[in-house]
Amino acid sequence: MKIGVFDSGIGGLTVVKSLLENQLFEEIIYYGDTARVPYGIKDKTTIIRYAIEAVEFFKNFEIDLIIVACNTVSAYALDEMREVSSCPVIGVVEAGILATSNALKDKNSNILILGTKATINSKAYEIGLKMEGFYNLQVKATGLFVPIVEEEIYEGEILDAAFKHYFNTTATPNAIILGCTHFPLIAQALQNHFGKDSILIHSGDAIVEYLEKTFNLNTKHKKPKLEFFASENPEALKSIAKKWLKL
Amino acid sequence: MKIGVFDSGIGGLTVVKSLLENQLFEEIIYYGDTARVPYGIKDKTTIIRYAIEAVEFFKNFEIDLIIVACNTVSAYALDEMREVSSCPVIGVVEAGILATSNALKDKNSNILILGTKATINSKAYEIGLKMEGFYNLQVKATGLFVPIVEEEIYEGEILDAAFKHYFNTTATPNAIILGCTHFPLIAQALQNHFGKDSILIHSGDAIVEYLEKTFNLNTKHKKPKLEFFASENPEALKSIAKKWLKL
Numbered sequence: 001m002k003i004g005v006f007d008s009g010i011g012g013l014t015v016v017k018s019l020l021e022n023q024l025f026e027e028i029i030y031y032g033d034t035a036r037v038p039y040g041i042k043d044k045t046t047i048i049r050y051a052i053e054a055v056e057f058f059k060n061f062e063i064d065l066i067i068v069a070c071n072t073v074s075a076y077a078l079d080e081m082r083e084v085s086s087c088p089v090i091g092v093v094e095a096g097i098l099a100t101s102n103a104l105k106d107k108n109s110n111i112l113i114l115g116t117k118a119t120i121n122s123k124a125y126e127i128g129l130k131m132e133g134f135y136n137l138q139v140k141a142t143g144l145f146v147p148i149v150e151e152e153i154y155e156g157e158i159l160d161a162a163f164k165h166y167f168n169t170t171a172t173p174n175a176i177i178l179g180c181t182h183f184p185l186i187a188q189a190l191q192n193h194f195g196k197d198s199i200l201i202h203s204g205d206a207i208v209e210y211l212e213k214t215f216n217l218n219t220k221h222k223k224p225k226l227e228f229f230a231s232e233n234p235e236a237l238k239s240i241a242k243k244w245l246k247l
Numbered sequence: 248m249k250i251g252v253f254d255s256g257i258g259g260l261t262v263v264k265s266l267l268e269n270q271l272f273e274e275i276i277y278y279g280d281t282a283r284v285p286y287g288i289k290d291k292t293t294i295i296r297y298a299i300e301a302v303e304f305f306k307n308f309e310i311d312l313i314i315v316a317c318n319t320v321s322a323y324a325l326d327e328m329r330e331v332s333s334c335p336v337i338g339v340v341e342a343g344i345l346a347t348s349n350a351l352k353d354k355n356s357n358i359l360i361l362g363t364k365a366t367i368n369s370k371a372y373e374i375g376l377k378m379e380g381f382y383n384l385q386v387k388a389t390g391l392f393v394p395i396v397e398e399e400i401y402e403g404e405i406l407d408a409a410f411k412h413y414f415n416t417t418a419t420p421n422a423i424i425l426g427c428t429h430f431p432l433i434a435q436a437l438q439n440h441f442g443k444d445s446i447l448i449h450s451g452d453a454i455v456e457y458l459e460k461t462f463n464l465n466t467k468h469k470k471p472k473l474e475f476f477a478s479e480n481p482e483a484l485k486s487i488a489k490k491w492l493k494l
Binding site: 035143147161162232233 | 282283284288289290292293390391393394395397398400403404405407408409411412479480
């Protein structure tokens with residue numbers, strides 16, 4: 001299969017990493033809308049407009065599937081993308097809900113949902129988890145984590161102060177949904193803050209789990225063809241991809 | 248005079264506030280590119296492209312002057328805007344340099360330049376201040392201040408941690424250039440951090456000083472006509488404008 005991976009910026013490379021580790025696809029085309037990142041502070045109508053443009057971009061290639069690596073886009077624009085796409089479109093939110101549900105046996109488990117302002121406002125994770133029978137939810141828009149990670153801060157005083165700011169009254173959860181592709185980069189700091197018993201739900205792993213259940217992906221592709229595109233500064237994206245994905 | 252004020256988002260309202268307080272203009276049209284904010288993390292070519300689109304937007308009105316309230320746009324795109332504009336275009340960077348130069352008698356004064364990554368990378372303030380004879384400069388890209396202010400955090404632990412992160416080795420300056428429209432909102436915190444002797448250079452006041460020197464603005468306009476436009480969520484912009492500008 002030849003697939004497209006869409007993200008608002010570079011964060012979706014954490015999803016590509018999981019795809020590569022599991023050798024699921026023959027060819028992966030990555031598109032990051034780096035000229036208009038971040039989406040997480042934007043309006044629903046704007047997010048949908050940008051997401052539809054991404055589908056149009058992928059029409060330049062004959063792909064079999066679009067994976068939306070961005071939680072904000074997954075939360076708002078999947079239906080609209082599907083309307084204009086000639087191939088299936090799947091998103092990390094539905095995958096994350098499934099992975100959380102599979103990871104927790106007890107429906108009374110406490111789940112902490114983290115995401116950008118837009119993702120949290122969409123209530124996409126909340127609604128999905130309630131449909132799976134989970135009602136013990138804590139929800140936090142942790143928007144500052146995005147610029148903090150983009151400053152390459154993954155631990156230390158600023159992050160500790162941000163944790164205190166956001167999690168002052170947060171009970172230790174059984175599972176934490178890392179509902180933004182930036183958040184896996186502070187997974188260790190979150191684990192240290194909440195303790196080792198909280199399960200972390202990572203979009204990349206969740207999507208792999210979802211793909212393996214949904215599609216017949218028996219063939220392993222050890223050396224998939226990779227292409228990277230960005231709406232701004234593609235060189236920077238390629239260089240980060242090389243570093244993160246060890247290409 | 249009927250003028251246009253351009254900013255990447257809502258921050259430029261701090262400049263409008265200064266214009267209103269000084270009753271300089273008959274009519275002010277504000278345009279914030281809220282759908283694509285923030286500009287400070289973007290590339291030069293992208294910033295120029297967006298800035299030219301803003302000039303095109305103002306062609307819908309018969310204006311006499313465009314004021315660029317955004318430091319990042321002022322640092323990168325003024326020449327390109329002037330090429331496509333039929334009226335003069337002035338920016339907060341040149342105004343800020345002039346205001347700093349006027350405020351400091353001693354050319355050996357130490358000046359701390361704060362701004363977004365893009366503004367700092369442009370070296371616009373550095374080059375301008377050196378041309379004015381100031382060589383004792385400290386330069387800091389303090390990108391995190393933008394999302395912190397947008398979370399409506401103006402004091403407290405996160406900001407203190409960010410100050411420690413950025414100003415660990417920064418000597419107390421004689422003047423601090425608030426080289427981003429978001430930074431006046433943490434002016435008090437910066438003043439507390441560096442002490443009362445550091446002069447703060449505010450883009451809004453600087454542009455007023457610049458305008459009064461450059462144009463013949465003798466008539467006072469007590470009740471100027473105001474119009475607000477945004478590329479996304481104009482209602483939110485108008486509601487913030489009402490609050491900030493006490494309309």
